[in-house]
Amino acid sequence: MPQAEAIKQLAQKYNVSEKQIQTDIIYLRMCFIFAEQSKAKRLKVGEFVLTKQGIIVPGYNGTAPGTSNECEYVDPNTGNLVSYNHIICGLQNGIYKAAREGIPLVDGTGYSTDSPCPRCGPAAISVNLKRFVYCRQYRIIDHLPIMEEQGIQICHIPYEIVFPEKGSQECSTPNIKKSLRQTWQSMWKQKSMKLLKKMRS
Numbered sequence: 001m002p003q004a005e006a007i008k009q010l011a012q013k014y015n016v017s018e019k020q021i022q023t024d025i026i027y028l029r030m031c032f033i034f035a036e037q038s039k040a041k042r043l044k045v046g047e048f049v050l051t052k053q054g055i056i057v058p059g060y061n062g063t064a065p066g067t068s069n070e071c072e073y074v075d076p077n078t079g080n081l082v083s084y085n086h087i088i089c090g091l092q093n094g095i096y097k098a099a100r101e102g103i104p105l106v107d108g109t110g111y112s113t114d115s116p117c118p119r120c121g122p123a124a125i126s127v128n129l130k131r132f133v134y135c136r137q138y139r140i141i142d143h144l145p146i147m148e149e150q151g152i153q154i155c156h157i158p159y160e161i162v163f164p165e166k167g168s169q170e171c172s173t174p175n176i177k178k179s180l181r182q183t184w185q186s187m188w189k190q191k192s193m194k195l196l197k198k199m200r201s
C-alpha cells in the first residue's frame with residue numbers, strides 16, 4: 001500500500017488528522033533513536049512523553065542510575081537471555097525523570113518503539129496520559145483495552161509505515177537472533193573446551 005494511503009487509513013481509524021499521523025511517525029522514529037541508548041541486548045525500547053506544554057521527556061529501558069548496566073542474564077537451563085526483574089522500562093524511566101524535574105505529565109502523549117508492557121500500562125493510566133502511540137507490538141497486549149477504557153487513546157503505527165524505506169522487517173528480530181546466536185556460540189565453546197579437557201586428562 002502506498003505510504004499516503006496508509007496514513008489516510010490510520011487517520012480515519014484513530015479519528016485524527018493525517019498531519020497528526022505524519023507527526024506521530026516522526027516522533028516514533030525519534031523513539032528508535034532514543035532506544036539506541038539502551039544497554040539491553042534482548043530488546044531496546046525507546047520512549048518519550050510529550051507533555052501538554054510540548055516538553056519532551058525521554059526514557060529507555062535500563063537499570064537504575066548508578067547501578068550495573070547489565071540488563072539480562074543467560075538462563076543456565078535454556079541458554080536464553082532473560083531480563084532481570086529490576087529493569088526499569090522506558091516509559092517508567094520517563095515518568096521518574098518527570099517526577100524528579102517536577103514536569104506534569106497529565107494529558108500528555110506517550111510515544112514508544114513498542115506497545116506498553118503490563119507494568120507500563122497502569123503507569124500510563126496513573127499519570128493520566130491521554131494518548132499512547134507505538135510501533136512494534138509486544139507479545140502481551142491484553143491490558144491495552146483497560147488503558148482504552150480509562151480514556152487513553154492507543155494508536156498503533158506499524159513498522160513498515162514508520163520506516164517505509166526498510167519494508168516490513170522487524171528491526172528487533174535480528175537483534176534477538178544475533179544475541180541468541182552469540183549466547184549459543186559461547187555455550188558451545190565452553191562445552192567443547194570441557195570436552196577437550198576431559199579427552200586430554
Ligand SMILES: [Zn+2]
Pocket residue numbers: 089090091092116117118119120121
Ligand atoms: Zn514497560
